[in-house]
Amino acid sequence: MSATTPPNAPQGLQNSIISFPDPGILLVLINRPKQLNSLTVEASYELDSVFQWFDNEPSLRVAIVGGVGKAFCVGADLKQWMSNNKKGIPMDLPTNGFGGISFRHGKKPIIAAVNGAAYGGGCEMAINCDMIVASASASFCLPEVKRGVTPFGGALPRLMRIAGRQRATEMALTGRPVTAHEFKEWGACNVVVERGQDVVDRAVELAKLVAANSPDAVIITREGLKMGYESLGVGDSSRLFLEGWSKRIYEGRNMQEGLDAFTEKRAPLWMDSKL
Template identity: 50%
Template sequence: MDVREFKRRPPPQTYGVMSFPAPHVVLVVFNRPEALNSMTRAAQYELESLFSWFDSEASLRCAIVTGAGRAFCAGMDLKQWDISNARRANGEHDGQLMMPRSGFGGLSRRHGKKPVIAAVNGLAFGGGMEIVANMDLVVAAKSARFALPEAQRGVVAMAGSLPRLARTIGRPRATELALTGQSITATEAREWGLINAVTEDATSDCAVLERPVVKKALEYATKIVGNSPDSVVISRAGILAGWEDGSVENASRLLSETWESALNEGTNLQEGVKAFAEKRAPRWVDSKL
């Protein structure tokens, strides 16, 4: 897929490297390996713009994020944090927050419309862990590790992961992560219900697309984009509504009121039923939701 095929060109990126490894799928590689893919403020706003574009580009239906080198993401670049604090102390402040409204990396508090899969190739610490806590699916290499070490630095994980982890893995385990700062392995993360699958590690010279963790994420993505894009968007919205609202009945009511008419009026529902009756593969069209 060529960026010229899109209705709008993607926003320029200096931190995230984009490619399109399968139809309707975008892969974003966090690309600052010399700093374990830690993020600057500018990188976070770039990514927020990128995933806003992803949601608006009808031909794209699923995204994958992974990291260059040996890390997924080590969190915030603390050197820039020190510089920002010093400037603020001197009254020099440009009015822009350290992270966008959609959270760390534009992802940790993102609601969005379409699914994003994390292919965790190495350590996911701090902000990297906060991103993982808000992913739709997570695949991790066997050597990957997950941690919220903020308390060891005198700061707090305030990009959305704490309440999300309390719901996903339960209060005792979320407390263990946040209050001790200790890391857990990919196997432990899967046992806790934080991630979907664990893969073998890649060799040090392995290309990103050849990594087992990225291949597994692409397997999930390919299955997702093979389904009705309308059904994927609405099903995801229903899951998020139940996760965030707390009341399953209220979430069910809101899902029906918000989306049922749009689903029934769309062409993909009719195409799915017709394809079933005719015993053929459905020919989905890009979602207009």
């Protein structure tokens, strides 16, 4: 692995900044600070293309998404939304949803580094990330009911599964902001970073733990987690996981490398995943 920029990395990005803080790790920062990182339709498509590239780039293992400035993402760019709505133009988002994440299934994990407000679509993005690291000053909010609309990016059923009916209902029907500490108490956030610490740095630490593992095992294990999360019961998800994925991990060279490294008492030398 190398922390250098892959030769085929996306170029000319208008709404985001990408970097590679450590081998195998992609950092994507939404770069619309004057708009509190609200996203136009074009910005959603740009992020979608970045994360699709990430899934297909063998040298990368895990991604982090954060925001430049005071906010993570406060949802859709309302100027564009209102203008298009008056013209009868629907919000045509990519298949993977708002920011290329809210409906994303993907192949590799993404960690949300929530540095500030994650509102509306930004909250839906964070909830569909695999892990969340949040600043103590961050907040999560689904304010759509206050604007006469509703969250449509998948957050409602996901929040119900994660936080339970009463908490999900409170958040969705009151539209009140939820603090990072509350979100962690609800089981929706992994780490809260206290003031004076950098949320992206903490997310990179977590990403390093993922990137240090077998890339094949990470991809396949994530599939097993998704099966249970997305509605299948333990029996069905375990059976489908075993039938559909176990052979693929046995056929890969990284499994043997992990076993050899354990036997030889050395660090494994993982190969880029071909899954």
